[in-house]
Amino acid sequence: DIQMTQSPSTLSASVGDRVTITCRASETVDRWLAWYQQKPGKAPKLLIYTVSNLQTGVSSRFSGSGSGTEFTLTINSLQPDDFGIYYCQQYFTSPYTFGQGTRLEI
């Protein structure tokens, strides 16, 4: 199985900051990488797919980059509502696997 490792595990930031979360795959996932945001008691919400494509309705403050085994999610101008846990997911090959999550505290 492809292992997805995120860093950092926890991130504390302030409103207005720019933050970056990294996701590393144990082998190449080409560009088949998605990012989700999850808030307490809620289902994950798709933010970005295929590395850098913004899901409809998601703020342009979110952006993604990378390819192969290393990927980043960047959030510009952090807002209070951006708190939550962020997960990357590879869908290059099954079993589709997720990173362990990055908790973003505002």
Add this chain to the structure above:
Amino acid sequence: QVQLVQSGAGVKEPGASVKVSCKPSGYNFIDYYIHWVRQVPGQGLEWMGWINPKTGNTKYAQKFQGRVTMTRDTSISTASLELSALTFGDTAIYHCARSTWNFHYFDFWGQGTLVTVSS
């Protein structure tokens, strides 16, 4: 608007089976795959498998092979997950989620159903 509404589950004893249902709306049921993803409380996300509602074809994660069955009923546009031989480690929130047939990221999710395995 697209919604996936889940039902079922609750508290089960070890060794029992559980069935969770997922009823999508707002799109044509057979046009998108349904996946099941579980989350142990306070932990990460684990993909369990998918079903193609058009054909009934399934693909399961190796970890759950032999214990999981995913089905669909096109007459009521509902997909279901059944997990047997439950252990305490199966206590989790089970989500259904939608993907296209060719790109398996999940654009819409069910609200999640808590399954508690307890004696």
